[in-house]
Amino acid sequence: MRYWLLKSEPDVFSFDDLKKRPKKTEPWNGVRNYQVRNMMRDDMALGDLGFFYHSSCPVPGIAGIVKIVKEAYPDHTQFDPSSEYFDPGSKPEAPRWLMVDVKWETAFKTFVTLDMLRADPALADMLILRRGNRLSITGVEQEHWDRICELGGL
Numbered sequence: 001m002r003y004w005l006l007k008s009e010p011d012v013f014s015f016d017d018l019k020k021r022p023k024k025t026e027p028w029n030g031v032r033n034y035q036v037r038n039m040m041r042d043d044m045a046l047g048d049l050g051f052f053y054h055s056s057c058p059v060p061g062i063a064g065i066v067k068i069v070k071e072a073y074p075d076h077t078q079f080d081p082s083s084e085y086f087d088p089g090s091k092p093e094a095p096r097w098l099m100v101d102v103k104w105e106t107a108f109k110t111f112v113t114l115d116m117l118r119a120d121p122a123l124a125d126m127l128i129l130r131r132g133n134r135l136s137i138t139g140v141e142q143e144h145w146d147r148i149c150e151l152g153g154l
Contacts, residue, residue: 036136051148
């Protein structure tokens with residue numbers, strides 16, 4: 001099993017929004033970065049766990065845990081001209097963009113803020129904390145996963 005951190009802007013789609021979805025499940029669509037697409041395609045697997053990270057908001061941080069419940073498949077929004085994620089260069093016979101389905105698993109008792117992550121020496125080399133890292137999905141090492149779960153009260 002692998003661990004991930006998945007970023008979403010809470011005013012677009014939040015951890016609470018996921019919890020309210022039927023079966024607490026939603027496609028993780030709109031990824032338009034080749035490196036992230038390749039991670040979803042090549043590295044993510046059923047049962048992998050991820051942190052749901054609220055980004056681009058007044059207090060960014062990790063709200064809880066999601067599970068990968070469907071492996072990578074074509075993101076339908078790339079073919080929809082009315083979608084903000086439309087890609088006119090992508091064709092149904094050769095889709096460029098993929099998505100996975102995630103399911104709400106559990107909320108943290110304590111919202112783990114970005115400031116908390118930065119302040120913890122055990123997390124100093126975590127990918128999300130590296131300068132210039134703006135990927136919407138990143139891998140998380142086991143020791144970082146365990147420490148963040150501890151900070152979150154699990």
